[in-house]
Amino acid sequence: MKTFTSYDGTELAFRTVGDGPPLLVLPGGPGRAAAYLGDLGGLAATRTLILPDTRGTGASATPADPGTFRVDRLVEDVEALRRHLGLERVDLLGHSAGGGLGLLYAAEHPDRLTRLVLVTPSFAAVGAASDLGAEQVIAARAAEPWHAEAVAAYRRVKSARSFAEAAPHRLAFEPLMYGRWDDAARAHAAADPAQRSLAVSENYYAGYTPDTERLRQRLGALPCPVLLLAGELDPWPTAASVGAAAPLFPDVTLAVQPGGGHYPWLDDPAAFAATVEDFLRGTADTGAAAQGSR
Numbered sequence: 001m002k003t004f005t006s007y008d009g010t011e012l013a014f015r016t017v018g019d020g021p022p023l024l025v026l027p028g029g030p031g032r033a034a035a036y037l038g039d040l041g042g043l044a045a046t047r048t049l050i051l052p053d054t055r056g057t058g059a060s061a062t063p064a065d066p067g068t069f070r071v072d073r074l075v076e077d078v079e080a081l082r083r084h085l086g087l088e089r090v091d092l093l094g095h096s097a098g099g100g101l102g103l104l105y106a107a108e109h110p111d112r113l114t115r116l117v118l119v120t121p122s123f124a125a126v127g128a129a130s131d132l133g134a135e136q137v138i139a140a141r142a143a144e145p146w147h148a149e150a151v152a153a154y155r156r157v158k159s160a161r162s163f164a165e166a167a168p169h170r171l172a173f174e175p176l177m178y179g180r181w182d183d184a185a186r187a188h189a190a191a192d193p194a195q196r197s198l199a200v201s202e203n204y205y206a207g208y209t210p211d212t213e214r215l216r217q218r219l220g221a222l223p224c225p226v227l228l229l230a231g232e233l234d235p236w237p238t239a240a241s242v243g244a245a246a247p248l249f250p251d252v253t254l255a256v257q258p259g260g261g262h263y264p265w266l267d268d269p270a271a272f273a274a275t276v277e278d279f280l281r282g283t284a285d286t287g288a289a290a291q292g293s294r
Contacts, residue, residue, distance in 0.1 A: 036191060046273075
């Protein structure tokens, strides 16, 4: 692990994995340490992944002010890391809630991005829906042996008033978040509680109200290409929600990974890594069946 000092003196940690051009990766959760990202399905074979732990998670220090966990305030941690790395411009990937943070960073620092990759991103930070058609996606998996228990847990998680209230139901809910509920998925889900800071989770959106008009204007003028990567089976965000967000950007590629869930690099590592790497190289096959562009 390496460290850097952010804007308010908080010591934040990050690690690097792989070889090749740098790719700054923002973890989700919200409030989950970056360890759950692994090597992003082998993407580290062609990219140096820069994996920061959000303040208050993993090896990063916990600041005195929990208000600095809020998603819009985390933008300056991302900018502080870019400066620390000495990168004039950067390729940025955000997963889940980290995708929402990536959106806010893009809106504030558009000139610092070369390309932006949003993997199964949350749109809460920009005030857009993430659950369009979720009931149909969930119903399509009714034959799975875990389905009834997972759906009941999903409803409890959705109705919970806090992350702490939702926490006891998360493991039962997790099969819905993976394309395959196999041993790898079970181990990945079981690691969540130890990797997650509930304090960060609870404060990530606390008191935050997106200025949707301003954000849409800024994102609509974004000078860098954007990849939106959804999982076909992900209920949160659904592929429909990710597709509906495409008009936010002037230069966007939409990719829906067949059989993919919320963590598509686990479901089909080769397909995931190829989609992201092709986009970063500027060689994405936008005519492929899994992709579309506008």
